[in-house]
Amino acid sequence: MSDRLDELERRIDELRAGVRRAMRARDGGAARGLRAELRAAERAWDALVGGEQPEEPPARTAPLVTVREQVHQGLRLLGATAQPRLVVAVSEAFLGGTIRSAQLTSLRRDEERSFRSAPYGRPYYLCAALTDRLSPARGLLTLSAWPLERRVVGPLSPRVDFLTCAIAVAGREQGDPRAARLLLRMARNIPGATDGSLGPPDPDRVIAAARAELAVHAPRDTRDRAELARRAARQLDDVARLFGAATLSTIKKEYAT
Amino acid sequence: MSLLTSLARLRALDEGIAQPVATVRHCHLSARPMVFVPLRLSGEAAAPLAAMLGDDRDRPRLLVVPQPRNRDLRFAWAAELAGVLLPYVESFTADTETVERRGGDPYERALDAPQLVVPNTGGVAFTRLLGRSTRFRRADGPYPVPESVPLLGRWLTYFAERAAYPGSSLTLAATEELGRHWASGQSGLEDGNLASLVAWITEGPREEAEDPLVWPPAGPATDPGFDAEVLAPAIDSGSAERVTEALRTQLAPTWRLMWQALDLLAGLEPGASVAQRWEQDRASFSAMAESVAEGGPPQPRRDGAVAAAARLARMERAQAAYEVQRAYDDPLVMAEYRLTGEAFAGEVVETVPDNAEGEGRSRKLRPLVVIKTDDPVLLPPGTALGTPERRAQGGELVEAHEGLVTVKITKGMGRGKTAAPGTVPDVGERVCYTSLTGDFQGSPGLPDAEATPWTHGGPPQQYVPDDEDAQEEWS
């Protein structure tokens, strides 16, 4: 067995060196081939040493709630358009969520495909917020069930939505330490929301501070969003109203010379 | 660097082997050094990945953070490190000697002191950051760490600070020490690569010294190719054993080089002043150990105004003394001063041992020595001189002309009517004189920190390590 192990180790070393040489020469093809061999050798080594398969990351019990539904719940809790990482954080902190960020990358595309194949076949869709050119905004999730005004974003909307989310987070029970950390992180970025100490912020104070700043931005943001929503309702078909207009066409019109 | 070193580098390049630039060793070598080779996670300021360390070349300890992004595992690693380092440090505190001080209370000085040896200046910098990131931690409160961690932080900080102290040997960076004793045939920048420098000194340059596949970097940075192809998959596999073995491949070669470097240095006889500087190191160590034992606060984040000025004065004096001592200890170092005309050596061709100046009561003995030298002497008459052959002696240059230099001895020839035997060199003796002398004035006092003047911001706020220090996230 130890001979076998030695041989495997030699083989692994050779393969590793080969992969790194190939990478340095930017020879992607060769590296891929070698890497596959390497993984196989490493698995064999693990098996030999451990006498068993390497521990898989603790098998996740199939979540009772789908990722899609978890995102839905997270967004509903927040009540405003938000970035995936905030949705994930909220889901973890308050809803026992188990979403990994990687699972969100294809979400929006799946939703759009589903909608196209059977429009309105589902009670809700997770969609992208719409920019001021009515195109899908990078990395902003929203819910189809919300009115258009909430799903479009003007220049002030990211801040308004952040403050709205902060109020929602502060309004929840802060039992979980992750919840407390999330609130602290948000509160630090709102003037007057903390007393400057490192202790957990007072949720009421966070809400008051966020509302105060919100009052500054709300009138203009509401106006901007209403205007965008009107445009979206007028110009976009059903699909685009949820998932955004193709970028190029709208832009091209604007810069056509 | 001087032309003398440049010439040595040229010679090394030509002959394919490093050339000596010192004839004696200028650092103290411990009988039991703690060799410390740390690795850091790429992209992070001070996230430890692994370290190989120990005072026994046959039994290195390998400490690994199997999931370097996990904060708890990092502190567990720090605690493990403390478990090795602190007993080592503490093993030197027991045996002490009592030292009398002029105008002060006697104090206890450790008979021997610890010595931390890292591969390069990057290792020193990482030691400093590890110290900074751990010394303010607390064993209680919201982000508790094992009790030994903050103590480890203070010692690491101390070792890193001593590395910047001229002439101290408490912390050595292998490439720096080798570079002080040998000139390779490559640039100073490339000398930062331990494998390459050792190769130059032992058997000549080797292409593979720069190949991370053959000689992994000596840290604290890892090879990006290793990170991508070996480490990342190992970490993702969740197998601590795989991570450990992967990191062992990166550390073991450096471990061997480190001991090889120490052997190379040990092959040189220590310079005459090395013991004296080590004595200062021992005193410094004892003071630090005492401060720790008395429960003093951790070193502040940065020096206050008064502390900065005091440290600068200490370091400047140490630097000046170190330069003088190195030249006095080592003819090859002195040769640099001879080359620039600030020192000269040669044979004594004439002496006037009973030469005197003044009459009667103000008559002063001023023996004259004439030296024949091939060195260019660019010192003006009246320059104060010292000599490595008789370190207590002081002289003055009378004149230099056509390779003959007349020196007047002004100090260290006894108080009699004629010079004490042996104080005036004999005709035929080889001597060296230099304007580089160890006569340093003490530095004047500084105000107390509480009396920092208005020009420097006034008295500082009392430093109290606060919760913020302790709670700083270790991301």
Add this chain to the structure above:
Amino acid sequence: MTADPGTGSPEPGPEHSPEQVIADVLADLPRHRGVVVDSPPGAGKSTLVVRAAAHLAATGEPLMIVAQTNEQVDDLVVRICDKHPHLTVGRLSAGAYAPPPRLLELAGVRVGTRVQDLGDPDIVIATADKWAWIGDRKWPWAIVDEAYQMRSDKLLRIAGLFERALFVGDPGQLDPFSIVDGDRWSGLSWDPLQSAVSVLLRHNPDLPVHRLPVSWRLPATAAPVVSRAFYPFTGFRSGTGPDERRMELVTGGLGTPHDRALEEAARSGWALLELPERHTVRTDGEAVRAVALLAERLLQRGAVAGSEQGERPVTADRIAVGAAHRDQVAAIRAAGLPPEITVDTANRLQGREYDVTIVLHPLSGRRDATAFHLESGRLCVLASRHRHACVVVARAGIAELLDAHPSAEPVQLGVPVKFPDGWEANQAVLEHLSRHRVRADRG
């Protein structure tokens, strides 16, 4: 000038007369804890110090004066006694110091190593190093001379001795330095390696900073060049008009490049004697000989300088030779110049004044420049010591060297950027010198 107007640097503001500036300074003294006066080369810094000393002494309150070298202290003592013979001055010194005869002749001066030995003079004056050993007494007033060349750790040692102070100095000259690496303190407002003025102003940003607007030393041919290259944001002008300074060479020239360079310098205040391009060692023998020959010919041809102070011959003691390195100085000294000619490094020529200076360009014969060679203060000192003319000796190729200079200066956060940049200053001076170029033939 490519740099933008600086934020944080004094605004040029309306032009004040020197008299007005001095009056403003004196008026500010009781109003502020500290007052800073920037003085470009030869702008009457010593005059200001003497005036301020007399002004403060007249209030009846004791005054301490801090200078940086024994020579500077002695100079100030002589000047004060000369202008204000009624004042009593105590000259505090270290044990090893032997006062020069010119000091011993002065009636109101007492020399001693302890404050108690000085009686109770109106003014006590010493070097910063000496002051650092004095304690247990507080003076209501201090004047700190050459404050930009004083390291802030020295100020820290003596600032407890005074209540209020006037800081005077030239921001364009060489910065203080250390033999040890000071990175660990960079960015700190009390960085001990920064100048006394930098640290003072960082902690007390509201202190008034005045500027002496007129150089009495530099002739009209030099002031604009030096001002533009080294004082880009503050500027100054010469106190004398274009024709008020003249220099004539009594005997005719031989048409050699050296003679022609001297003639150019006599005519225009500047000359660049350019040797053939070659990379050389620092002690470039050809350049050293050229410097020595220039000095020799200048004496031989009997230069006469005419100025607002009248006509006088340019004797050896009115000539200085400056270089960057000590080995260059040694090599030039060894080339057989009359001992009355001062030959020294830029560091040691700071604060001095001559009729004619001969300068070995710090970049001559080099292939690469280091920060040391590019330091603007070094060139500034060398190019601003003269009342009449400055002759620069350099190998051709400096323009190419500057052009090829790699730029990879490290950036320390929180450390104010210092202007002018050495590269820009060198470029500006070189551009000016190229208009006064005399090429030396090989050999």
Add this chain to the structure above:
Amino acid sequence: MSGLKREGDPAHRLDALRGTTPPRPHDARAIAALAANPGCARRALMDGAGLDKDAAARHLGFPAPFGQSPFAITRGNAFEALVKADGCAELLRMLRELLRLPVAEVAYHDVENVGENADARSGAHLRHAHTRSLIDRAARGEDDAGTLYDHPLLALTIAGHTAFLEPDVVAFQLGGRFHIVEIKSFAVIDGQAEPSAAAAAARQAAVYVLALRTLLEELGHDPLRVSHDVVLVCPENFANRPVATLVDVRRQLAVLRRQLARMTTLDRLMAGLPEDLTFDLRPGEDGRPTRPVAELADAVRRTTARYAPDCLSTCDLCFFCRDEARQEGASDLLGRQVRDELGGVASVAEALGLADGSRDPAEGQEEIARLLRNAERLRRECLGSV
């Protein structure tokens, strides 16, 4: 002459130097690196031609020793995402603290939303056009003008080619001044960052400042409305929390202007080159170079390099040039300082010959010969090898 203008046109010559190899776009990092070794004609020509030096070095068999760890890349991306999360909440906090940005100033424009689906080049043009119109509106002070511009696309002309640049964020302050925000993931610990990392960030930021100033000028606004104080955002101490520091980049701007001006004088360098010289890698259909290595090496050697050990951290071609210096026995290998100390002596053999007296000094070498002989004598004396 006029008839040959097309041929002699510097831009045309530069294109010919690159040949069929696709140009490597200059990003801010590459532009900032122009000042790393301006004395090197080889590098100046390759950069001017937009040649992919990294690819050339690989093909020559001397791949550059640079690489970035996936951990560092992940860390960098994660940190940038954190700074910009939730409508730049962290950034707004820092700008409010550092520049006293009023609470009302929170408008955010994500320029990257534009041209996302287009191909790289036309997407860049679209985003640049969009950036122009946004900045123009902001500079005019129109009331819906924004505060933060995420990923605006700026442009600079380098040796006749337009280089697109993508700063991490541009902030617009109420005072009518624009600030460049540079997000870097190296740590600022107790107020201090690694000086070389901070310098690299400052050089890059200076490129953006210059590009934005150029844009303002083109639009008829005062270019100095772009502040020379850039906002450097880094993780503070050992935490993830970002901290902002103002960095004055006036010096870097001056250097950059100088280097860009030099790029217009490449024709002087090209004048001495053979007409048919090209660094073309002749990429095949799969993009791999097909040019015989020896031929390319020969072409590269026709241009003069100025190797210094510093190149090892700044230039893709460093190993090739170091190897060349070794073969020539050049004292450049030992560093700029050694090279300068040797006066005019460029070769190792020559210097050693002068030192041991086996070679007579040429004219002008007398002094260095004397110094070297003296040094040799001292070394022999001290090492006892007479």
